[in-house]
Amino acid sequence: MALSCLLVMLIGVLSGCGDSVWNNPYPTSDSSSNILYSSFSERPKHLDPAVAYSSNEYALIAQVYEPVLQYHYLLRPYRLVPLSAEQHPEVIYRDSEGRAMEKESDEGLVAFTDYVIAIAPGIRYQPHPAFAKDEQGNFLYHALVPDALDGIHSIGDFPQTGSRELVAEDYIYQIKRLVDPDVHSPIAEFMKAYIVGLSGLSNRLEAARIPGKATDLNAFGLEGVKALDRYRYRIRIRGKYPQFRYWLAMPFFSPMPWEAVRFYRQKALQQRNITLDWFPVGTGPYMVVENNPNRRMVLQKNPNFHGEYYPSQGEISDRENGLLDDAGSRIPFIDRVVYSLEKENIPFWNKFMQGYYDASGISSDSFDQAVRFTIEGDVGLTADLRDKGISLKTSVLTSVFYMGFNMLDPVLGGGTENARKLRQAISIAVDYEEYISIFMNGRGIVAQGILPPGIYGRREGEQGINPFVYDWIEGAVRRKGLQEAKILMSEAGYPGGVERSTGKALILYFDTVATGPDDRARLNWFRKQFLKLGIHLVIRGTDYNRFQRKMRDGNNQVFLWGWNADYPDPENFFFLLYGPNGKVSAGGENAANYSNPEFDRLFERMRNMESTQERFSIIQQMQEIIRRDSPWLFGFHPKSFNLYHGWYRNMKPNLMANNQLKYLRIDVDRRARMRRLWNRARIWPLASILIILFAFFCPAWLLYRRQQRAGAL
């Protein structure tokens, strides 16, 4: 009875809403608004550009902050173009005396490199209370007391805002923030090795730091970074490091107005969680107007945005795909972006199918509903999705996921011929084509080396294969037969997986944090792959912290690991195997603790070179060395599958650029039409439920009446 009452109430409440569709999670008034709807499953940890380093954090702050450079949206291979800079930075090499040198000078003589950057005048910050001033020119909100904050719960609650022009000093201020002891930038230690004077500044800031009190960075100079005038500044780095220009395109090198830092340092604001880490202040196309990490984050078009135009250049296919239809148009196109908290895949997927999210990835739960493979192996969408006008875009990510061998291990590691052959045999036996097919629904390509597609130095076709694991047969790549792996095992001293000298079976230990029920099949698969060679693989499930400790201590043999490119340069991959970056010896990113003097020597040459033929040749030599030594079992490069509704325009996967929102366009009318069509409520089953309940209780009611007449229970 109560249930039926509840159902009736439910109908009543919903009928009273006056909504055209009942399941619309957004206000009806927004149905015809130019809003893009997206989601987040985990709140970003940081939105401070000196700290943020994750893709979900970049998805937001890259729309707000503008570094001097950005990646071209359409052109491939990826190339940098000016963003807030007027042109590409001027690069000047200097010797140890500070004298300018020719670009072709011997690299060994280059002591410093200057990057002279000129930013475009007239760029203004978003409206923000940090800039608001009274008539006398004093900042309105720089000396707040708790009582003055009644009714202020978010940054949008301040009645007054202001703005000012972007100047070169703002970029310098942000570079200083990288070593501010209160900030904890993840690249601080890394950049100290390059930017002249940054290490010294760090020491001075540390010495001057008073716990609980903010340090005024304007009072500290930075030797290697100087403002040349209002719009130009110079960064001096040690030696030659051409990849530095990629760093200039990352949010770490965005401008930061000192007013914002001073504003957000006020205790009264921090107590209300109004901090720079949650409400960024930038010059970009969007500004954060609502950041409730518990529910929703909202970006809105920045009214002070300096203006930018949709690119007119692209690849040939871009014109055919309509990606150049908006060429030359002023961007951004979308007025507002709403990110809603969505913790589980199933509700997210259903809402995407109802049209309430504009784009979606494909989780393994919904893969079969979305994707089908043709007999030829081509990827396509299911009829349901095609009928809805949904399109699929795939792209191979600039990432590598590999199985690492600890090179410090006495059995599996080291540079001996036996150990090398053992690793090569395992590389042949573990069939990653099968892995991708079974566990990833085909969403990946097998890695032939360390470099993913799109990274300079990668070769395709016969010349690009790993000859220690694959053969090139009749124009196609084929994994070597198991027999070859067994021969290698025998040569390594383990015929049939039994150690020749002791007669004992070879046992290897595989440390993993994947210990859930869903991972069991995957781990069993790995065990079977090793068993093909007679090797007993013991799975050691462990929690994340212990796993990290084992990695740091070198107390492991086999592990799975991955890397996602910071920038599209081979140096950002090869450094993962550079000896001095060893995880055990130096706490670096070389998780396999691989060390090969020849490889290290080539890396040191290659990393600072421009992308010339000579560099290409060195890269091939390095690939050859690591393929032979096999410190990794080169696993796979994942492939992203993303779905977009028919009203979603101008989408081209760009794995380097994070500021893609400004290029996107939504056909709002089509979306509203489709939502109405797809979401008509079905009432009749409710009536059926009421009838069933009535039918169930009717005899009971008659029984009750009879009992009443009988006058006793």
Added chain:
Amino acid sequence: MTAYIIRRILYAFPLLAGVNILTFLLFFVVNTPDDMARMQLGQKHVTEQAIQKWKEQRGYQMPLWWNGQSEGTGHLTETIFYTKSAGLFLFRFGRSDSGRDIGSDIMQRMWPSLAIAVPSLVCGLLANITLAVLMVFFRSTYVEFWGVIVCVAMMSVSALFYIILGQYLVGKFLLLVPISGYDTGLNAVKFLVLPVLIGVVSGLGAGARWYRSLLLEEVEKDYVRTARAKGLSETRVLFSHVLRNALIPILTGIVAVLPILFMGSLITESFFSIPGLGSYTIDAINRQDFAIVRSMVFLGSALYILGLVMTDIAYTLVDPRIRLL
């Protein structure tokens, strides 16, 4: 009664301290301050210096329990345990390891949790009592027989199943309400209907059976027989006498859970993307944010103790025979 309440409050201190010690112990058996720093600082380019700085700024560079390098009371007070625990007894939760003010977050997230928990409790109670009364009223008939079977069947199904089925039927098939999400004010109603409905239905089996057994116990007592002998109708007997007396354990049971409602529901909040305290706790555990974990455990324990005290008081209110000394 005042003396009793004061005594219970004083008892609460060692209890809360014990819970706090246990939480601290369990957390730091699994995690070290270094692990926490690495989790917060991210995966890439994390150096030992950065870890040390992170720990120093948050007070995690100190020893866990005993500071051998300090003097006097400093042995105990200059430790992670003391500095992180002392403020809790004044409900000063401080800042999370990611830098947010925990008290402010709790105040914000408490309302969505209550927005689900209170209607679920009230509607669930009504539904459970109604079904239980019907089964007792029609005992030894097909209504009771099938009622009990349905209740046992409903008890046997996991809450997760109800959530997925409910989202599929109501949100996806009938298209009556949003599948998930949350909003403020009156706009929240359309988001709350489904989780509340699922909360009621999922608790119906166990609740109705429990209340049925309470009612059956009452219905056999002498005073009920006397009431019937007086010629009262069965409806009158049930509602004026049986239900009133059976309500004593029901009400006291409800009073005990009232404070806990603040803590939210872990699964429901997660599946419906409702930003309550349940999902707050789960997120903190996943992120190894000790500051939030200890605050939530402490708050949960304090509310639980409050619930027990309130239960005792409720007994005295509904049953005049009971006195608190």
